[in-house]
Amino acid sequence: MLKKSAERAYLFLVFLFLYLPIIVLIVLSFNASKSKVQWGGFTLGWYQQLFSSSSMMEAFGTTILVSLLSALIATLLGTLAALGIDAMKKRGQAVMMGATNIPLLNADIVTGISMMLLFVRFTRLGLNTVIIAHITFNIPYVILNVLPKLKQSNRTTYEAALDLGATPFYAFYKIIWPQIRPGVFSGFLMAMTMSLDDFSVTYFTKGAGINTLSTMIYTEMRKGIRPEMYALSTILFLIALVLLLFMNFGPSARRGEKGGFK
Amino acid sequence: MSKRLIDLQHITKSYDKQMVLDDLNLYIRENEFLTLLGPSGCGKTTTLRIIGGFEMPDAGNVIFDGKDITGLAPNERQVNTVFQKYALFPHMSIAENIAFGLKIRKKSKSYINDKIKYALKLVNLDGFEKRSVDSLSGGQQQRIAIARAIVNEPKVLLLDEPLGALDLKLRQDMQYELIRLKNELGITFIYVTHDQEEALTMSDTIVVMNQGYIQQIGTPEDIYNEPTNAFVADFIGESNIIDGTMLEDRLVEVLGVKFPCVDEGFGKNRPVDVVIRPEDVELVAPEQGVMEGDVTSLIFKGVHWEIDVMANGYEWMVQTTQMHPVGAHVGIRVAPFNIQIMNKPESSDERAVEIDA
Amino acid sequence: MRNLKRQLLAGPYLIWMVGFVLLPVGMILYYALTTTSGQFTTFNITSITASVHLKALFLSLKLALACTLICLGLSYPLAMILNNMNGKRHGLIVFIFILPMWMNFMLRILAWKMLLSNNGVINTVLGYFGLPGLDVLNTPSAVVFCMVYDFLPFMILPIYNAMSRIEKDVIEAAKDLGAGSLTVFFKVILPLTMSGVVSGIIMVFVPALTSFAISDLLGGGKVLLIGNVIEQAFMQEYNWNLGSGLSLVLMVFVIVSMALMNSHGEEGGAGIC
Numbered sequence: 090m091l092k093k094s095a096e097r098a099y100l101f102l103v104f105l106f107l108y109l110p111i112i113v114l115i116v117l118s119f120n121a122s123k124s125k126v127q128w129g130g131f132t133l134g135w136y137q138q139l140f141s142s143s144s145m146m147e148a149f150g151t152t153i154l155v156s157l158l159s160a161l162i163a164t165l166l167g168t169l170a171a172l173g174i175d176a177m178k179k180r181g182q183a184v185m186m187g188a189t190n191i192p193l194l195n196a197d198i199v200t201g202i203s204m205m206l207l208f209v210r211f212t213r214l215g216l217n218t219v220i221i222a223h224i225t226f227n228i229p230y231v232i233l234n235v236l237p238k239l240k241q242s243n244r245t246t247y248e249a250a251l252d253l254g255a256t257p258f259y260a261f262y263k264i265i266w267p268q269i270r271p272g273v274f275s276g277f278l279m280a281m282t283m284s285l286d287d288f289s290v291t292y293f294t295k296g297a298g299i300n301t302l303s304t305m306i307y308t309e310m311r312k313g314i315r316p317e318m319y320a321l322s323t324i325l326f327l328i329a330l331v332l333l334l335f336m337n338f339g340p341s342a343r344r345g346e347k348g349g350f351k
Numbered sequence: 352m353s354k355r356l357i358d359l360q361h362i363t364k365s366y367d368k369q370m371v372l373d374d375l376n377l378y379i380r381e382n383e384f385l386t387l388l389g390p391s392g393c394g395k396t397t398t399l400r401i402i403g404g405f406e407m408p409d410a411g412n413v414i415f416d417g418k419d420i421t422g423l424a425p426n427e428r429q430v431n432t433v434f435q436k437y438a439l440f441p442h443m444s445i446a447e448n449i450a451f452g453l454k455i456r457k458k459s460k461s462y463i464n465d466k467i468k469y470a471l472k473l474v475n476l477d478g479f480e481k482r483s484v485d486s487l488s489g490g491q492q493q494r495i496a497i498a499r500a501i502v503n504e505p506k507v508l509l510l511d512e513p514l515g516a517l518d519l520k521l522r523q524d525m526q527y528e529l530i531r532l533k534n535e536l537g538i539t540f541i542y543v544t545h546d547q548e549e550a551l552t553m554s555d556t557i558v559v560m561n562q563g564y565i566q567q568i569g570t571p572e573d574i575y576n577e578p579t580n581a582f583v584a585d586f587i588g589e590s591n592i593i594d595g596t597m598l599e600d601r602l603v604e605v606l607g608v609k610f611p612c613v614d615e616g617f618g619k620n621r622p623v624d625v626v627i628r629p630e631d632v633e634l635v636a637p638e639q640g641v642m643e644g645d646v647t648s649l650i651f652k653g654v655h656w657e658i659d660v661m662a663n664g665y666e667w668m669v670q671t672t673q674m675h676p677v678g679a680h681v682g683i684r685v686a687p688f689n690i691q692i693m694n695k696p697e698s699s700d701e702r703a704v705e706i707d708a
Numbered sequence: 709m710r711n712l713k714r715q716l717l718a719g720p721y722l723i724w725m726v727g728f729v730l731l732p733v734g735m736i737l738y739y740a741l742t743t744t745s746g747q748f749t750t751f752n753i754t755s756i757t758a759s760v761h762l763k764a765l766f767l768s769l770k771l772a773l774a775c776t777l778i779c780l781g782l783s784y785p786l787a788m789i790l791n792n793m794n795g796k797r798h799g800l801i802v803f804i805f806i807l808p809m810w811m812n813f814m815l816r817i818l819a820w821k822m823l824l825s826n827n828g829v830i831n832t833v834l835g836y837f838g839l840p841g842l843d844v845l846n847t848p849s850a851v852v853f854c855m856v857y858d859f860l861p862f863m864i865l866p867i868y869n870a871m872s873r874i875e876k877d878v879i880e881a882a883k884d885l886g887a888g889s890l891t892v893f894f895k896v897i898l899p900l901t902m903s904g905v906v907s908g909i910i911m912v913f914v915p916a917l918t919s920f921a922i923s924d925l926l927g928g929g930k931v932l933l934i935g936n937v938i939e940q941a942f943m944q945e946y947n948w949n950l951g952s953g954l955s956l957v958l959m960v961f962v963i964v965s966m967a968l969m970n971s972h973g974e975e976g977g978a979g980i981c
Contacts, residue, residue, distance in 0.1 A: 104804065106857070107805065107857075109823070110816070110822075110823055124827075125822055125825065125827060125828050166724060169718065170717065170718045170722075172714060172717045172718075173716065176711050176714035177718070185722075188730075189725075191729055191733075194914070194966060195959065195962070196914055196917070196918035198919075198920060198935055198938060198955070199736070200732075202938070203955075204732045206736060206739060206952070222728075225729060228721060232721075285812070286812060288814055289921070302812060302814070303812060303813065306818065307814055311924070314818065321815070322811070322812075325815060332810070333803065333806075333810055337799070337803055403884060404883075405884075426884070432880070432884045434877045436875070436877055437877075438881040439878075440896060451882070451887070451895070452887075455886040456886060496881075499881075503886065
């Protein structure tokens with residue numbers, strides 16, 4: 090089974106490539122020495138410094154606020170849009186989907202710059218502009234998750250509900266909503282992930298003094314690496330780990346199709 | 352009879368400690384239409400996949416034309432398979448699909464083109480060369496899958512529930528198509544199905560399987576008229592299967608009534624299964640029958656009536672061309688040669704499990 | 709008609725799109741085609757031919773191409789191995805390979821900056837074995853390295869998804885018709901995963917071509933990509949017209965490369981969406 094062991098070895102090498110940086114970051118976050126290579130004893134000091142740094146904590150709060158709020162609004166607008174697009178004729182659908190693909194396919198830097206030009210012209214850059222920008226690039230992800238569910242759903246079941254005396258709203262809530270709910274949910278999660286991970290768009294649309302974690306780390310890193318950032322990486326990695334574990338192996342993952350390889 | 356083409360010897364196969372086939376022995380003759388019939392999970396598909404080379408038996412040998420091919424890969428065998436869900440290559444045109452095997456065998460262009468034309472004609476889809484796979488209906492895709500297999504001139508064609516995904520009317524049409532194809536090609540067909548009607552219509556030989564064991568091998572007539580045990584009787588067509596006692600040779604007691612029959616050699620006072628086909632139960636005037644009962648249900652089936660009669664605590668299934676209204680008091684009579692006596696199964700393994708036909 | 713009423717649900721989204729997608733693109737067009745005083749000009753666009761800009765554009769194309777090829781070379785075998793695995797732990801192993809992409813983009817850059825630095829872990833290990841240290845930080849190689857790390861999942865995912873959609877029956881049918889493993893690969897698996905490869909290439913090539921943060925942080929100011937030129941035009945020189953002009957050129961490059969890829973991918977199935 091030479092092939093088997095070659096495959097194993099390959100998997101291991103890629104695994105190493107993916108995880109070595111993360112492992113080193115985690116180890117260094119507990120290193121009392123400031124050196125990148127020398128172990129100076131165990132400490133939680135960098136975590137303390139991280140939590141006592143008001144700018145870091147503020148950036149953390151902003152990141153959560155922006156991603157939650159933008160994902161929520163994008164989910165609402167996107168789901169409504171998907172319902173509307175689904176009801177359109179072929180040509181209308183093509184036009185709408187073409188427009189939906191623009192922010193997806195456009196380079197982040199161009200999306201960021203184009204919105205900055207607009208905001209500077211008509212208002213001032215601040216927290217609001219960041220949220221609006223995030224909503225804009227989030228909506229397509231919601232639509233792309235909800236629309237396939239709508240297409241799969243059986244139209245006649247909705248009509249059957251109306252036939253049995255349900256009002257359109259009741260029929261929607263009882264018949265269509267359960268069928269698209271997984272799509273809405275995964276759209277929301279995807280939007281939130283994109284939002285959490287975004288750097289370029291935020292960088293161009295944020296006002297002075299506003300920072301998400303991404304832009305904060307960027308500014309800090311240009312000055313040099315501070316060990317608190319190792320601590321921050323460790324915490325964020327653990328959050329991602331828990332969230333992903335929950336999504337893939339938690340109660341909701343059992344329903345719907347197998348596994349979220351998102 | 353023609354010679355043995357495939358010989359399966361002592362085939363054993365299990366998945367995750369679950370026994371699927373247990374010491375299976377079976378031979379298939381040249382030019383035979385052989386059907387493996389049984390409920391899902393009986394091992395019929397596994398048997399087919401072992402012949403095709405997609406599964407390796409844990410023990411035992413597959414002999415093909417006198418040679419042991421147990422270890423050969425699918426691409427090294429002279430058999431071709433028609434898959435249940437067609438398994439056409441979605442990125443190729445119909446012609447490219449059919450040409451796939453021929454190109455691998457490095458046949459000439461003109462040979463391939465001739466073959467494609469011939470095969471499409473054979474499956475009644477002339478002129479479909481340029482079409483894409485998605486543009487075809489299920490039935491058409493199935494025909495292409497057959498065409499793709501037969502252009503390679505295999506000695507044996509394996510068919511894994513090929514009609515399972517088609518609707519009833521199409522399925523019946525395709526049954527006749529397959530028989531015609533088999534006669535035109537003159538090759539061996541090994542067919543897997545759980546549909547007894549399909550098996551009875553098409554096969555030369557039927558192999559009834561259950562839980563990894565062969566229950567009976569025989570012609571459709573044998574299987575239908577002379578089932579060897581209650582599982583086969585129940586799986587093939589509908590039957591009244593009643594507990595009885597063999598009092599002596601040619602006399603069986605069922606539901607407290609003595610019936611003359613034609614079976615011998617069971618010994619005295621032995622518990623047996625008594626199998627009576629619904630069309631073999633005669634309904635007569637009460638005083639003329641060996642037992643009396645009341646009609647509990649009546650359904651018109653076109654050629655005949657399906658009637659349930661409650662008599663001596665058993666609900667008899669009866670098929671007859673004469674109508675008896677619900678509530679009618681009738682007599683029941685069965686001719687001695689229409690009574691099948693079977694030994695009770697020795698192990699629970701042979702018992703009928705769920706039948707999903 | 710109820711249908712019309714339902715179509716109206718897309719209204720808010722339509723307004724949003726016009727206001728925050730189309731209008732901003734219009735703004736770029738406007739700035740790109742005017743001078744600071746509002747006069748019409750094509751100078752901002754033609755300035756891409758200035759040697760500094762041209763050099764940056766070529767370097768961007770080169771690095772993006774290198775990054776895309778490396779990602780493809782790494783991902784395809786990986787996706788195949790993952791797809792061929794079955795058994796209980798399959799889900800877990802797939803999970804392990806997608807987890808790192810959930811780590812913040814910027815922190816992944818940080819990790820590599822730390823690993824690659826002259827007194828970082830990699831050089832220390834090399835030194836321990838008596839090997840010469842790598843002086844890659846602040847070079848294009850470091851940038852490509854980090855790009856690969858950042859964008860690799862975008863290549864793995866679509867290829868893996870395309871591969872897992874191939875029915876097992878189809879592969880068995882090919883073998884049944886006499887195909888050996890090489891033929892199965894080239895005639896069946898590769899064509900059927902082409903759509904995944906195409907979307908993977910687009911999803912890696914576009915961000916690699918337009919990235920500015922990675923080169924900024926790992927290039928030490930020495931690796932100037934077209935993204936850096938544009939960013940500096942806006943944020944340091946405050947020359948919005950020039951920045952817009954160059955952005956427009958970049959947009960065209962992105963659209964052209966996507967159209968090219970998609971036309972190739974068409975034979976292998978759907979495009980990216």
